[in-house]
Amino acid sequence: MSLRTVVEDDLLRLRRSPLGWGVALSVLAPTAGIAAIVVLFELVDVTGGPAAPFDNIVMTVGVLLSFLLPFVAMLGSYSAIVYERESGSVRFLLGLPNSRLDAYAGKYVSRTVLLVVSLLAGCAVLGVVGFGLLTDPNATGLLLFVLVTVLFALVFVGFGIAISSVANSLIGATAGIIGTYVVFRGGWMIAQFAGLYVLRGGEEVAARPYPDWYYFLGRVNPINAYLTVLVDVLDRGPNTLARQILLTAPAPEVNTVATGTPYAVLALVGWVVVVPLVGFLLFRRKDLL
Amino acid sequence: MTAIEIQNLTKRFGTVTALDDLSFSVQEGEVFGFLGPNGAGKSTTINILLGFTRASAGSARVFGHDAETESKQIRFRTGALLEGYGVYSRLTAREHVERAANAKGVVADPDAILERVGIPEAADRRAGGFSKGMRQRMAIGMALVGEPDLLVLDEPSTGLDPNGVRDLREIIREESRRGATVFFSSHLIDQVEAVCDRVGILKDGEMVTEGDVDDLRARLDASVLTVSVDATPDSLLGSLRGIDGVEEVSATDKQVVVTARGGVTKLRALEQIERANVGFTDFTTTDPSLEEIFEEATLGALAAVDEAGPGPGEGSSGGGEDDPGGSDDDPDDGSDDPGNSDGSDSSDDDREADWSEATTEGDA
Numbered sequence: 001m002s003l004r005t006v007v008e009d010d011l012l013r014l015r016r017s018p019l020g021w022g023v024a025l026s027v028l029a030p031t032a033g034i035a036a037i038v039v040l041f042e043l044v045d046v047t048g049g050p051a052a053p054f055d056n057i058v059m060t061v062g063v064l065l066s067f068l069l070p071f072v073a074m075l076g077s078y079s080a081i082v083y084e085r086e087s088g089s090v091r092f093l094l095g096l097p098n099s100r101l102d103a104y105a106g107k108y109v110s111r112t113v114l115l116v117v118s119l120l121a122g123c124a125v126l127g128v129v130g131f132g133l134l135t136d137p138n139a140t141g142l143l144l145f146v147l148v149t150v151l152f153a154l155v156f157v158g159f160g161i162a163i164s165s166v167a168n169s170l171i172g173a174t175a176g177i178i179g180t181y182v183v184f185r186g187g188w189m190i191a192q193f194a195g196l197y198v199l200r201g202g203e204e205v206a207a208r209p210y211p212d213w214y215y216f217l218g219r220v221n222p223i224n225a226y227l228t229v230l231v232d233v234l235d236r237g238p239n240t241l242a243r244q245i246l247l248t249a250p251a252p253e254v255n256t257v258a259t260g261t262p263y264a265v266l267a268l269v270g271w272v273v274v275v276p277l278v279g280f281l282l283f284r285r286k287d288l289l
Numbered sequence: 290m291t292a293i294e295i296q297n298l299t300k301r302f303g304t305v306t307a308l309d310d311l312s313f314s315v316q317e318g319e320v321f322g323f324l325g326p327n328g329a330g331k332s333t334t335i336n337i338l339l340g341f342t343r344a345s346a347g348s349a350r351v352f353g354h355d356a357e358t359e360s361k362q363i364r365f366r367t368g369a370l371l372e373g374y375g376v377y378s379r380l381t382a383r384e385h386v387e388r389a390a391n392a393k394g395v396v397a398d399p400d401a402i403l404e405r406v407g408i409p410e411a412a413d414r415r416a417g418g419f420s421k422g423m424r425q426r427m428a429i430g431m432a433l434v435g436e437p438d439l440l441v442l443d444e445p446s447t448g449l450d451p452n453g454v455r456d457l458r459e460i461i462r463e464e465s466r467r468g469a470t471v472f473f474s475s476h477l478i479d480q481v482e483a484v485c486d487r488v489g490i491l492k493d494g495e496m497v498t499e500g501d502v503d504d505l506r507a508r509l510d511a512s513v514l515t516v517s518v519d520a521t522p523d524s525l526l527g528s529l530r531g532i533d534g535v536e537e538v539s540a541t542d543k544q545v546v547v548t549a550r551g552g553v554t555k556l557r558a559l560e561q562i563e564r565a566n567v568g569f570t571d572f573t574t575t576d577p578s579l580e581e582i583f584e585e586a587t588l589g590a591l592a593a594v595d596e597a598g599p600g601p602g603e604g605s606s607g608g609g610e611d612d613p614g615g616s617d618d619d620p621d622d623g624s625d626d627p628g629n630s631d632g633s634d635s636s637d638d639d640r641e642a643d644w645s646e647a648t649t650e651g652d653a
Binding site for chain 1: 332336339340341342343360361362364365369371373374375376377379380384385388389391392393394431
């Protein structure tokens with residue numbers, strides 16, 4: 001009862017806040033927005049040739065989301081709890097008979113609903129356009145794309161809620177999500193190369209092939225894991241647009257468990273489970289006032 | 290039956306001790322005034338009772354439920370108005386009350402509740418545009434949802450105009466008549482005195498005195514006897530000063546003013562004046578106010594009485610701890626916690642405005 005109350009209240013306030021609409025639009029832009037551009041291109045007939053392959057367009061959307069979704073998901077959730085502490089409304093939230101689990105899980109669910117509903121709406125538009133205009137539409141590919149993208153989004157909703165629950169100020173939470181994004185976007189790769197430098201020495205650092213551990217570490221990064229799955233689901237060869245703009249090499253020269261899709265999916269599921277759990281364990285006994 | 294039982298409760302924030310081995314209890318049906326100067330630890334005590342803050346040592350129980358492990362059960366039976374709350378600026382007053390009813394799993398009539406707290410016309414207005422007094426009335430309404438067995442009111446008159454304060458007193462009396470226990474925390478003594486059966490006075494995280502207001506008066510007992518006479522010879526004043534229990538004697542042409550402890554002392558003083566044949570015409574006595582009791586308790590005299598031993602009115606456990614220490618720098622009222630200010634909710638509006646500009650968040 002309390003969990004449902006927290007979810008409903010939070011969704012109601014999201015619906016009335018710029019944040020809710022901002023997050024929804026930020027998710028719709030790279031999904032429905034790309035679909036709109038496809039429609040425009042087809043109407044104008046820019047290339048003069050056949051329509052673009054469905055998988056290429058969806059892959060492009062996936063690559064865009066790999067940049068945007070982590071930040072948007074955390075932006076949509078980082079203030080969920082800490083703002084209530086700063087504004088004082090936590091005295092209502094937890095002065096009423098809502099347990100800390102109700103509050104934490106309720107916020108997680110409501111922020112997930114906001115993101116996933118926006119994502120599904122955007123993907124629905126993309127699907128309609130793709131099946132209507134693009135070459136070789138792929139229903140299974142689209143379905144798997146949606147599933148792994150939702151999983152990817154959940155990772156960062158979890159980070160946002162966990163950071164919001166342990167931070168003592170909104171500024172601290174803001175620093176937390178920016179730091180998290182920087183770590184996964186660039187810091188992770190630096191850590192991998194730092195490892196190579198330490199183990200190989202300066203001259204050999206970039207020599208191919210990289211050792212297995214490099215991929216075990218690299219593909220744990222949820223962004224890399226997400227792209228790994230996308231490549232498996234949607235990649236149609238080395239000359240595709242997606243291959244050209246991917247930051248992570250889709251086909252590494254070593255073949256370990258770490259470069260496979262199951263490892264990537266496991267990594268995503270691991271982040272989805274572990275991060276909110278750790279956040280709640282820290283939040284459970286925290287002094288909130 | 291005990292509604293609130295606090296035993297040896299200690300709370301430390303780093304090196305600062307906010308509550309120091311605090312013990313007291315509140316019986317069911319009582320209206321208990323929890324008094325103390327700013328920074329005494331009142332809000333920290335309430336925060337522990339409602340599960341916002343964990344105790345460093347000791348225990349707090351409400352209706353037999355442990356405040357740390359059974360907080361949700363406690364809050365099902367409690368209506369709380371907590372100092373430093375912030376409203377959900379995008380929800381209406383009706384939605385705030387409905388939110389409280391939903392969380393408690395009860396059916397409530399928001400219109401009737403808002404009528405009771407005096408803001409029926411604001412039911413469908415968003416709380417972000419409310420004045421401080423309207424916010425306070427709405428928060429009181431939320432606390433009343435579900436006819437709670439315990440009302441915890443922390444500085445409930447903040448922001449209320451005199452009519453609001455009077456309405457609040459009436460609501461507390463009605464809730465008390467209904468059978469609810471009321472825990473009324475304030476540093477405004479007149480308001481506590483107007484509604485409370487019993488008070489506890491907290492200082493530096495310790496309960497320096499506790500008991501019925503009348504009993505505390507009796508314990509302080511330094512009431513003023515003013516006697517109207519035709520003359521005030523020095524010999525009379527000297528003999529009055531010699532009576533055991535008389536603390537101070539002063540006089541004008543037609544009045545003798547005697548500050549005395551105990552009814553027997555005052556009677557002896559009156560007899561002395563009558564025997565002196567100075568034209569006795571009338572007399573009045575003035576009992577100490579709760580404010581004087583508060584001053585004595587927090588500035589020393591009554592605390593010293595407690596340290597000497599419990600007085601006749603001390604009915605409950607734990608009053609008058611003689612453990613020195615504590616701190617006058619209670620984070621409970623610290624300025625570094627924006628949500629826990631010292632009795633003023635004036636920062637709420639400013640803060641919300643600031644954040645709505647600084648972020649895209651609003652109140653979400």
